[in-house]
Amino acid sequence: MTPPRILYCHCQYAQVLPSEVKEGVLRKLCESGVAFEAVADLCELSARKDPLLKELTSNGGLKIAACYPRAVKWLFSAGGVALDPSMTEICNLRTESIETAIDGLLRPELHPNLPTSAKAEPSSPS
Numbered sequence: 001m002t003p004p005r006i007l008y009c010h011c012q013y014a015q016v017l018p019s020e021v022k023e024g025v026l027r028k029l030c031e032s033g034v035a036f037e038a039v040a041d042l043c044e045l046s047a048r049k050d051p052l053l054k055e056l057t058s059n060g061g062l063k064i065a066a067c068y069p070r071a072v073k074w075l076f077s078a079g080g081v082a083l084d085p086s087m088t089e090i091c092n093l094r095t096e097s098i099e100t101a102i103d104g105l106l107r108p109e110l111h112p113n114l115p116t117s118a119k120a121e122p123s124s125p126s
Helices: 019-032 042-048 051-056 069-078 098-106
Strands: 005-009 037-039 062-066 088-092
Touching: 005 019, 019 098, 037 042, 037 051, 042 051, 042 069, 062 069, 062 098, 069 088, 088 098
Parallel strands: 005 037, 005 062, 062 088
Antiparallel strands: none
């Protein structure tokens, strides 16, 4: 089985993530040698309906280092992509420590934790 892909959001524009956590997670991801995608701001990708969102979800599991799982779910939805709850794990950099987030991102297993109570469907193209 293919290991889950990793997406890291630097929250460049909203700046709601604690600086020390996002910078620490990024540093440890870089030091790990594990392949990952880093984006300046997931909110911006969503607003632009960036094709990267769809590409990231196209080949199996996805681990996302960003903010609240429900927010990430709706950002992808607003960007035109529905995340698969059984194939998505969110590491919440707003609430988790650097160590907890890195442990989650680097462990080979996927522990899906995307909320399923309210279904997020991709937005209709305008």
